[in-house]
Amino acid sequence: MEDDVVIKIRGLKKSYTIVDPSLKQGRLFKSKSKYPIFDGIDLDIKKGDIVGIVGRNGCGKSTFLKIVSGILEPDEGTVEVKGKVASILELSMGFHGDLSGRDNIILRSELYGIPREEVLEHIDKIVEYTDLGVFIDNPVRTYSSGMRSRLAFSVMVNVDADIFLIDEALSTGDMAFASKASEHLKNLVRSGKTVLFTSHSMSTIKRTCSRAVWISDHIIKMDGPSDDVVDAYSRSINDSFEETLNLANDGSSSAQYRLANFYRDGTGVEKNEEEWKRWLNEAAMRDHPIALNDLADILMSEGKAEEALAMYQRAAENGSYEARRKYATLQGETMEEIRELRSILKGFCDSGYPYDFCNYGELMLKSALTTEDYKEAYKYLSKASDMGWTDADLLLGQMFRDGSGVERDFTKSISYLSKAAENGNNKAMYMLGDLYSDGKYMERNYEEAFKWYLKSASVGNSRSQYQVAMMLSTGLGVEKDEEQAKQWFARYSSSMINDSRKSAMDTLRARRGDITLSNDLLKAMSRSNHPPSMAALAMKYETGKGFKRSEKAAMELLTKASVAGGSPRVKLADLIASKDESGNYPQESFDLIKSAAEYGDAGAMYRLALMYKDGKGCEANVELYRKYMRMAMECGNREAKDVVRQWDARKERRKNDKSDGKSKNDKDKKEEKKD
């Protein structure tokens, strides 16, 4: 055995004999068969490891500890253990109810093989550790279960061994004692002992262990850093119907809520509306905020407004933001206002523009009271998304991530968010980074997370800049690079004060102050990858205002800035076009302007409209010209407004000319009304 390996397991196989219901059963004698628990396990545990063992009930966690401790013998394979083993397989076992806590400490210690004299020597220390006060001299039968486990753990503190095996450690006892106990385990490890323990508390394992082993399907399914193993295990539990059912029956409200959703969506089980409502009720009884909210939604759709209101209130009190909003809406009687706004925005949707779809969809999402509302929001947002509207992609990504109104689906969420992020939406970029690095919902992927954080950071998102810096300095998802990390830290701290720089610049401009100073400030902002500043600086380079004229520098800055935002793209397009000498309008410029328009930049829309009119970089197209011109106007472009006003004036005139001017379509009519 190598020096630091204290437990070495090779090819461990173990099976139990169980009554097999699939065989014919006699009355007197039961037919039995072998049930494998372990089917070939290899494991090395090093000195000083603190290892958490996780797995479902009955997966063999306790059996594993029993085999390591030597209570059970393996059927096949070898288990080599170096050092003295203390197996504390059930902390609260074997107390004598009539004896006092103190006597039980002595008895327990002796059962662990500590001679009586030695126990008596340390008894005061142990008694103090239990924190039981006057109860220590009262019979143990008067103790609560928490007190019993405190007593039991305290005995363990005095046990001297090299390897500690603890089953269901730290699962009872109050929080203060649990942290004291977990601290003790860490101390043991620091002093060179080895600890193996099982627990159903994932947070305990994450907090206490450096390493975790997940036993499933008779083998070690995963072995690695405790965070990763626990996350993977929790995910498998959350996705498994049977396990959720177990937990739900045990009274876990979050499991009950998940189970309700399984029944609603038919994942892993047949759809069943009654069961859905039943479990929702169960979860709501335990004050699960989202369950309360969903239940209120159901009541609302059944027309029981009074009850729904009370339910929303309970959900809101338990911390559901959605319920707070709904409660406030209902209580503040703003529903009428919202309905009005809804009908206005819905009216705009007749235009067929993605812009309008997205606006209406967003309002529906934000003001949704019933599942119907969510469906409506989803419908319009997907319409907008199909037409390539970036904001809609972002909102859809959020909907799928949070499961609001739709079934949670991270694949879909990621695909929508990626689409938005590819189009330069910064929020989508760092949301993707968060999704990949969180590990709560899907497997952690630090490489992907880094990729998105980096994208977002390079267009000036300060939060992402910090993430990138941290990942670079710890080497998470990317090769460790202290130099680069330093740069990103600098950018992060620099972008924190951009607002103040901006105010300083404004003041300088207003007071006709020092232009060089103002330019220096702009440069500093641009260095922290602030897209508008980069664009502004680029324009200065291009025109040579206060700077040495440099088209190359301008181009570089604009290319960088154009990853995010619309207007830098337009400027970049212009710069490319102005440098082009072939006489034709370059395709690249056209694409840039188009993407800026889709991104929602009103100026770009106006430009795009003009290009469709003149056939610059594309085929001339009157339809599209009109469409984009109107969109630009609606998004607030002043030049476009003038153009559209002229059209309308012309129409008005024509209408006056022809008394039977009914030939216009409905769309125009509406716009006239609005004007």
Add this chain to the structure above:
Amino acid sequence: MINIFTRLIQSAHDIHANKTILLALIRRNTAGRYKSSYVGFIWHLLLPVLMIVVLTITFTYIRPRAMEDFWIYLSAGIFPVSFISSCLRGRAIISNTNYITKMKIPREIIVIASVITEFLGVVFAYVAIIIVILMSGQYVNWFGMAMLPVEMLLMFIFSLGCSYLISTITVFIKDVGYLMSILMRLVIWITPTFFLASEAKGLLATIVWYNPFTYYVEVFHDILYYGTFPHMEFLGMSVILAVVFFMIGAFVFFTYEKKFPEVL
């Protein structure tokens, strides 16, 4: 097939190494028993004395027997019989599953601890009886009395062997445990405790002399009631039975003890 002799030597080492645990188990079995009572430990001595008083009242006033000092005859027999029969109930392992399945200790310690616990009962009872005998001025044969510890030891070994055997079987076949506790109620009537061995006639006599308990009880009768040196045939049978049952019991126990944690 295990080598029972090397296994027994190893077992002796294990017991020695874990004597703290053995003592703790015995203390656990005895200490808690009268813990919350007022006189506590005194009950260990008081109970056999009260038992003797009750039996004496019964056989002097309620069902008088034409025998001198019948209470000595009775109490010399009744305590060993109840000791052996409690060892034969075979509950040593199944009532201590926690120690088998959750702790890594030599498993024979649990059986030994439970036999010793019961044995202490006989010791206390005999201490009480001897005190009463001495106080009431009965004749005492000191040569015979010297054989008392030897016979007690033989009885201990015999019972330990039986306990090994029955408690092992009970782990695998629970029914044996229930059967034994019924049989042990019968034992008191087929062992010369309430009657003299010579009074048994016919079938009963055959059963009585096939019953291994009889030989131990008769030795105690010789020593305490008749005040003689025990008959050699009874002593000889005590030795043979102790050795045979101990070896059989130990063999069965050590062959199957590894399976205990899986079955329990």
